[in-house]
Amino acid sequence: MPSTQTPPLTGTAIDPPALRPPIDDAAIERIEPANIHSRLTELKRDGFTMLLDLGAVDYPQRTPRFDVVYHLLNLRQTKRVRLLCGLAGDDPKLPTATDLWKSADWAEREIFDLFGITFEGHPDLRRIQMPNDWEGHPLRKDYPLRGPARERSPRPAFALKSNVQAGTPPSGRTLEALQRQIAKIRGEDASK
Amino acid sequence: MSMTTSPLTPEIVSHEGSAMVLSMGPQHPSTHGVLQIMLEIEGENIIKAEPEIGYLHTGIEKTAENLFWSQAQTVIERMDYLAPSSNAYCYCLAVEQLLGITERIPERARQIRVLQAELTRIASHCVWLGTHGIDLGALSAFFYCFDMREKILDLQEAAGGARMHPNYLRVGGVQADLPSGFMEQLDALIEMFPERVRDLRKLLQANPILQDRLIDVGIMSQDEAQDWSITGPSLRATGIAYDVRRAFPYGGYEAYEFDIPTRTEGDSYARFLVRLDEMEQSMRIVKQVRDALRPGPIAIDDTKVMPPPKETIALSMEALIHHFKIMTEGFRVPPGDVYQAVEGPRGELGYYVVSDGGNRPYRVRTRPPSLYNLQALKGLAPGNLIADLVVIIGSLDPVFGEVDR
Known part of the structure; x- marks a missing residue:
């Protein structure tokens, strides 16, 4: 049986992004959830015309628990901005950015x-x-690496193994009985 | 939270009047993988297209969180299976930034990585061109393309030991030096390349049937492209010369001369031409790297990151200990977060990597260019015929390992 336990967290840092000055070429801003939409609107107006990516990170030992990370790109000045938005663990919510960029949809x-x-x-x-x-959200840290066993999605009945029977040798039978037998194997309901 | 909808029947869209809903895929030869598109059509005209993805979701990001930093690279290479080295390259650069060893990577290792990245780009474009041709009924180009790709895969096999997923790049350098005979094989490829591309251009570029199918199909404006976060050749086909190699140089790309091919039409034919030109520019870089390669170390001289050479572990106690530690525990990466992007064959391939100081990545978020490029199908498909949808998908060049991860 595969284990349903996640390996123990090996590091100690609770809030890695806060521990280190920026090491890549992006400007980093921390924004409150209430202000995120207005800040995104502002940045878009200022030339950050592309929402390159939108990701999230789960820090279960930290408050706020989640970080939603916006990567923005200014094509004209070739500048990047990264917005980190902390979200509380119970009922995390953010306003959508799909009204600003269609790419935020997926x-x-x-x-x-x-x-x-x-x-x-x-x-x-x-x-x-x-x-x-x-059920559940797999990239959360409290979701196990191997999820619980789960019933398979229903398949059409003819594909089930129990419908397919091994035929007995046809010796001493009439042709009609043989045809019925074949029809039964194929899953057609001809036996009644 | 649970929903009762069966996964076999995705919910879809209102349909009124004479429109009907057609499910194209997930097993359809022209969808380049497992893509399902719920189409609302009126006759042959598409009114609405809603791509359904996730059929190839394998939880690579979750798996990576549970592997050592070096092991995670193995699954990460499987995301974009047509350009494994681009994925590995980007991931290695990100982890190296976190480790603070970017400046200490030896020159030869950087050159070999650029070489691998550009060869991968050519190989990936070969698959795109071949399958794009097949979508349109141009079968012969496929054989020319796959023949050339095979030559590149042979090179990857020679260097890394495997054709498809060489796992050749490493955090701190590359796994081993280029083998003897590699240069001769590379020279043969460089020599055959111009003629082969000329053949492909003759076969396809001026072909009136192909032009009929591609020109003015799936037109994307510059504003639309930015709205959908399109990157790579599809963005450059609208006239925006954004290339990560030029805009945010990495890994020594400043040293090489190359042009950024652009077009202004923004249609499928423009995307086709940009990719063809890009193959030639990549070969230009390959040639420069080939001439610049000098003997030297191929990995960082730091046994905390890179295991010492195998032959030393029988001679040195120190080397044995380091080798054992790295193989059993992996290496630790100081806490922090970083976003690193490279120009993959399909566009900006980015990795947002978070470390909590442990020996496994805390979070690896990929910015898959295919996901965003494919999403634009929702805007590009309506108003076209179903037959043109096949062209548009082909010209966006999605790879589903990367879309679904």
């Missing part, structure tokens, strides 16, 4: 799917990577 759906963070005002917020009936 990125926000992915965060909703894998982290359980809701984006208010998103036109079509549903799971994108996991099946629609999946």
